[in-house]
Every structure is written in C-alpha cells, then in structure tokens.
Amino acid sequence: MAAAKTRASSFSRHLSTAAPSLGPGLKCGPNGTVLLSSGIPDLDKILGGGFPLGSLVMVMEDAEAPHHMLLLRNFMAQGLVHSQPLLYASPARDPRGFLGTLPSPAASKDDKSRGPEPDQEKGLRIAWQYKKYFGENQLNFDGQRDGKHEYSNEFNLRNPLERHFINGQRVDCVSIQDSPDLSILQDRCTTFLSQLPRNDGSISCAGRIAIQSFCSPQCVYSNMEWEMLSFIRSLKNMVRSSNSVAIITFPPSLLSPSFCKRWQHMADTLLSVKAIQDDDKELAQLLTGYQDMIGFLNVHKVARINTQVPLILEATTFSIKLQKRRYLVLECLNQAPVDGSSGNSDGTSGSCSSSSKTGNLDF
Amino acid sequence: MNQRSSNLLDEALGLDQASEPWPLKGRVVAIEDRVETSGSFILHHLLKRSLSRNSSNVSIFIAFAQPFSHYDRVLRKQILGWNLVSQRDNGRFFFFDMLKLQCPVGDEGITPGGGLIALYGKIHKTISALPEISQKNVSIIIDDLSLMEVAANGSSDHVLDFLHYCRTLTSEFDCSLITLNHEDIYSTEDGSTFLLQMAYLADILIKVEPLATGLAADVHGQLTVSNKGRNKASNFHFKVKENMVECFYPGRSRD
Numbered sequence: 017m018a019a020a021k022t023r024a025s026s027f028s029r030h031l032s033t034a035a036p037s038l039g040p041g042l043k044c045g046p047n048g049t050v051l052l053s054s055g056i057p058d059l060d061k062i063l064g065g066g067f068p069l070g071s072l073v074m075v076m077e078d079a080e081a082p083h084h085m086l087l088l089r090n091f092m093a094q095g096l097v098h099s100q101p102l103l104y105a106s107p108a109r110d111p112r113g114f115l116g117t118l119p120s121p122a123a124s125k126d127d128k129s130r131g132p133e134p135d136q137e138k139g140l141r142i143a144w145q146y147k148k149y150f151g152e153n154q155l156n157f158d159g160q161r162d163g164k165h166e167y168s169n170e171f172n173l174r175n176p177l178e179r180h181f182i183n184g185q186r187v188d189c190v191s192i193q194d195s196p197d198l199s200i201l202q203d204r205c206t207t208f209l210s211q212l213p214r215n216d217g218s219i220s221c222a223g224r225i226a227i228q229s230f231c232s233p234q235c236v237y238s239n240m241e242w243e244m245l246s247f248i249r250s251l252k253n254m255v256r257s258s259n260s261v262a263i264i265t266f267p268p269s270l271l272s273p274s275f276c277k278r279w280q281h282m283a284d285t286l287l288s289v290k291a292i293q294d295d296d297k298e299l300a301q302l303l304t305g306y307q308d309m310i311g312f313l314n315v316h317k318v319a320r321i322n323t324q325v326p327l328i329l330e331a332t333t334f335s336i337k338l339q340k341r342r343y344l345v346l347e348c349l350n351q352a353p354v355d356g357s358s359g360n361s362d363g364t365s366g367s368c369s370s371s372s373k374t375g376n377l378d379f
Numbered sequence: 380m381n382q383r384s385s386n387l388l389d390e391a392l393g394l395d396q397a398s399e400p401w402p403l404k405g406r407v408v409a410i411e412d413r414v415e416t417s418g419s420f421i422l423h424h425l426l427k428r429s430l431s432r433n434s435s436n437v438s439i440f441i442a443f444a445q446p447f448s449h450y451d452r453v454l455r456k457q458i459l460g461w462n463l464v465s466q467r468d469n470g471r472f473f474f475f476d477m478l479k480l481q482c483p484v485g486d487e488g489i490t491p492g493g494g495l496i497a498l499y500g501k502i503h504k505t506i507s508a509l510p511e512i513s514q515k516n517v518s519i520i521i522d523d524l525s526l527m528e529v530a531a532n533g534s535s536d537h538v539l540d541f542l543h544y545c546r547t548l549t550s551e552f553d554c555s556l557i558t559l560n561h562e563d564i565y566s567t568e569d570g571s572t573f574l575l576q577m578a579y580l581a582d583i584l585i586k587v588e589p590l591a592t593g594l595a596a597d598v599h600g601q602l603t604v605s606n607k608g609r610n611k612a613s614n615f616h617f618k619v620k621e622n623m624v625e626c627f628y629p630g631r632s633r634d
Contacts, residue, residue, distance in 0.1 A: 242533035253478040322452040324420040
C-alpha cells in the first residue's frame with residue numbers, strides 16, 4: 017500500500033502509520049481492510065484473500081443438501097484454531113453439540129498432496145538451476161511455521177477438532193428456536209461485539225459470528241419479515257464498526273422473492289450452495305470429475321469495502337469436492353470433451369454453462 | 380486525470396456544460412440498481428461533481444448503507460488532494476449517519492414515522508442555517524431508500540411521505556434530490572408501487588443493470604438515463620474504476 021507512485025503533482029498522500037500489527041489469523045487486504053480466512057483456502061483465493069473485517073457474509077442454502085454446514089464448520093474451526101472469539105446461533109435446541117462436529121486442521125502438508133504437477137515442472141525447466149533453492153526454501157518455511165500461525169488451514173473433516181480449542185475459549189452459543197423475537201440474539205450479538213471495538217491501530221483479536229439457517233420455519237420469529245431484516249441491518253452495522261466477520265446462512269426458498277432480494281442486497285459477500293443429484297447422466301457428460309463433486313458453490317457478490325470497483329471473477333460457479341473424503345476443495349468447472357458422435361456441440365445449456373473454464377485464452 | 384473531463388453520463392445528465400446554474404438544481408434524480416450491479420458509484424460521481432463545481436455548492440449526504448469512512452476513502456481516490464473530512468469541516472459537506480436509525484415499532488400512530496420526521500426537520504434546519512448563497516446550491520443524496528424502508532419498519536408510505544417533503548425542498552430552496560434504490564426488490568406485483576411512485580417523482584431516472592450476457596471484467600454493466608427535462612434517453616455501457624467511471628457506447632472501450 018505504501019508503494020511510491022509517480023504523480024504529476026507534488027501532492028503526496030499523508031499516510032498515518034505503517035501497517036498496524038495484526039493478531040493471529042489476520043492479514044492486510046486491499047483498500048485498508050484487514051482480512052481473515054474463511055477456513056477454506058480455495059475460497060480465500062477466490063475472494064481475493066479472505067473475508068474483510070466488518071463485512072457480512074450471507075450464504076443461500078439448498079434445502080436438498082447441507083453443504084452450507086461445511087462452510088460454517090470450516091469458518092468456525094478456523095476461528096477457534098486462531099483463538100478468535102466465536103458466537104454461534106442455530107435453531108437447534110443445543111447448539112453446543114455442533115461444536116463437536118468441527119474439523120481439525122490437517123496434520124501436515126504432505127498428507128494431502130494434490131498429485132504430481134507436471135505443468136509446474138515444465139514451467140520451471142528454464143530456471144533449472146534455481147530448483148535447488150526451491151527445495152531449500154520450502155524446508156525452511158515449513159520448519160518455521162506451525163499450524164497455529166498460518167493464516168489459513170486445510171481442515172480434515174474426518175477428524176474432530178481437539179477439545180482444547182473449544183474449551184477455555186470465548187465461545188458463545190445461542191439457540192434461536194424458541195425466542196419469540198430477536199431481542200435475545202440481538203443482545204448476545206451486541207455483548208459479543210462490544211468486546212471487539214474497532215479503533216485505528218493494531219488489532220489483537222478479531223471475532224466471528226455464525227448464524228445458521230436464520231429464517232428456518234422452526235423459529236418462532238420466522239414470519240416476522242421486517243423484524244428479521246431489521247436485525248440483519250443492525251447486525252451489519254455493528255459488525256461494520258467492530259473487528260469481526262458475521263456469516264448468516266438462510267434458505268432462500270422460505271422467503272418471499274422481494275425479501276429474498278432485500279437480504280441479498282444486505283450481504284457484503286453473497287454465496288450460494290447447491291446440491292448435485294447423485295446420478296445425473298447429463299451432468300456427468302458435461303463435466304469432468306463429476307463423480308467426485310458433492311455440490312456447487314456460487315459466488316454472487318464479493319465485499320467491496322472502501323472502494324467502488326466491483327470484483328468480477330473469472331468464474332462464479334465452483335464445484336465442491338472432498339479430496340480423499342476429508343479436505344474441502346473448490347474447483348473451477350471443466351467441460352468434458354464433447355463427444356463428436358452425439359452431434360450436438362451446443363450442449364452447453366446445462367446449469368453451469370456460464371462458468372466453464374476456458375483456460376488461457378479467456379475473453 | 381483531468382477532473383473536468385466529462386463523459387457520457389455527464390452528457391446525459393446535462394453536466395457537461397460548465398453552465399452556472401447547476402443543471403440538477405431543483406431536480407429529483409432516482410437511481411435504480413440491482414444485486415449484480417451496484418449503483419452507488421453514481422452517487423460518488425455526482426457527489427464529486429457537485430463538490431468540485433464551485434465553492435458554494437453544499438451536499439447533504441444521508442447514509443443508511445455505509446459509514447463515513449467508506450465514502451471518505453472512495454472519494455479520496457476520485458479527486459487528488461481532496462477529502463471529505465476537510466469538506467465537512469468547511470461546512471460544504473454534511474454527513475447524516477443514519478446507520479442506527481430505527482423507528483420504534485408500533486409507534487406509528489403517535490409520531491408517524493417518528494425518526495423520518497425528525498430527519499426531515501434536521502435537513503430543513505441545516506439548509507436554513509446555510510449562508511444565502513449556498514442555500515441555492517444544495518444537493519441532498521440518500522443512500523439508500525430500501526434501507527430507509529427497513530428503518531421505518533417497512534412502511535413505505537412513511538418513506539414516500541418523507542420523499543414528498545424533500546421534494547418541497549427542491550422547490551423551496553432549489554435543491555437537488557438524488558436517491559438510490561434497488562429495482563429488483565420491487566419487481567413483484569404488489570411491490571412495484573413504491574418504485575413507480577419514485578419513478579414518477581423523478582426528473583431523471585438512471586437504471587444500472589448488468590448486460591444481458593452477464594458480468595464481464597471490461598464492461599461492468601449498462602446505464603439507461605431517462606432525462607425528462609431534456610426529453611432524452613441514453614443507453615451506454617460503463618466500467619467502474621477506483622477514481623472514475625468510464626462510459627462508452629457498446630463495442631467501444633471509451634467514448
């Protein structure tokens with residue numbers, strides 16, 4: 017951010033301080049924002065680094081599959097690994113039980129090799145004499161870092177998070193099923209966020225709020241449309257002036273279309289997850305690697321704090337896969353080679369036609 | 380970057396001529412956007428044009444969407460050597476932070492739209508307190524109306540009343556009123572009245588929409604400007620940058 021730019025005028029921008037010191041799990045983002053990890057390294061990459069502090073993330077659920085829970089689990093686990101305070105609200109009677117299903121960070125880098133990368137090999141051939149430095153650097157790097165201080169971890173969904181991450185932490189759980197209105201949740205959020213005020217300077221600690229299935233019909237308040245919207249608005253404003261990120265998942269089919277749009281406008285970052293039919297022959301023909309996919313993730317909107325320029329992604333639909341049945345990865349969709357004999361090379365009218373990977377010759 | 384260079388948007392709004400009476404004086408400008416294409420960059424653009432025009436222009440910004448720091452940072456990139464803090468200190472920029480405004484529920488009988496009436500009073504008072512010359516050059520910018528509805532607990536009637544009151548300001552003081560709203564919220568049958576009322580009130584209607592083919596890195600969307608005053612409608616593409624918005628006809632990269 018402090019890179020010198022040649023300007024025509026003699027005006028020089030008055031930068032108040034150098035980069036503020038940041039606690040674990042935080043890094044500087046563009047436009048003076050500070051980012052924290054979503055718990056899914058692929059998603060961080062897609063969003064340009066992570067979720068900015070002060071933003072509201074909304075995830076539109078699919079009633080047919082609980083993929084939003086994967087996002088929530090990784091988000092919450094990442095916060096606990098970094099000792100970030102967490103507030104979790106869900107319609108379940110005992111939300112604390114959900115904490116037992118959080119994944120633990122992957123043991124080591126070698127555990128989840130993505131297979132050989134021949135392309136990279138080719139690219140490095142020109143600089144062959146530097147390969148020896150590559151190997152050295154990698155060793156040094158791994159030696160210095162331990163899982164805790166990495167910005168973002170890969171989570172092993174097969175192993176539960178160690179107890180010590182959950183106990184002795186500022187973890188607050190709220191059940192929103194029986195509350196007649198949203199005042200209890202509102203109070204808990206206010207109390208939680210009052211511990212994380214934003215002031216210019218170093219940020220020692222950032223907090224996370226995760227609210228699951230916000231308008232689910234079991235909740236008594238779920239037909240109070242304007243109250244729910246007011247709550248989201250006030251949560252967004254409180255989060256904006258604190259060092260925290262809030263994520264709310266909701267089933268869009270349970271809202272009227274006009275309110276669904278209002279909720280979407282509220283979000284700084286808007287994602288949606290979709291289930292995949294188990295045995296969709298058409299989709300299997302259309303995409304490679306279809307068998308490994310468990311769902312789709314769509315990125316509708318990316319947070320734009322302190323800037324007016326929208327972030328246009330190359331692809332907005334990604335497939336959710338579980339590598340080795342433990343690690344959540346997001347991949348661009350790859351169109352399968354078209355079978356010439358079928359004659360219909362325009363068969364791209366599947367649900368993912370807008371996002372097929374086009375490689376280097378992108379327009 | 381010559382900040383005086385105008386573009387297709389300025390032309391469509393009549394801002395390209397450096398004529399003395401600010402072309403938006405006494406006019407209501409309604410901006411409609413969607414989830415895919417946010418229209419707040421137009422507010423920033425108009426704020427920039429208004430404040431850089433001449434030293435007696437005053438802007439009153441009623442913010443429901445973002446805190447002051449966001450606008451400050453955005454505007455700082457638009458005009459070099461310039462920021463909202465100093466404009467605010469010089470009395471040329473008034474920022475009404477409405478992020479926490481919430482009209483009390485069920486109170487409508489006693490103080491109808493209580494918070495909104497107080498807001499109107501505040502605006503009126505601010506304008507009346509201005510020096511004579513600035514009184515004639517005020518722009519009221521509202522970001523955005525859908526959040527004002529939320530603050531009023533969903534009674535769009537109160538919001539419309541508020542807007543009608545602000546309209547009186549445009550005739551009493553010759554202010555311009557610039558509002559932002561989200562078109563896709565109102566596209567259902569019974570929901571469209573609010574939008575239609577706003578479109579009726581407006582002298583200039585600006586629609587910010589994505590292209591029919593979706594989003595792209597080079598073209599962020601299209602603008603359709605209907606200027607009732609000049610009996611003109613224009614449509615062109617735009618790309619938003621940090622310090623300006625580029626407007627061009629389809630097929631070209633600049634105008």
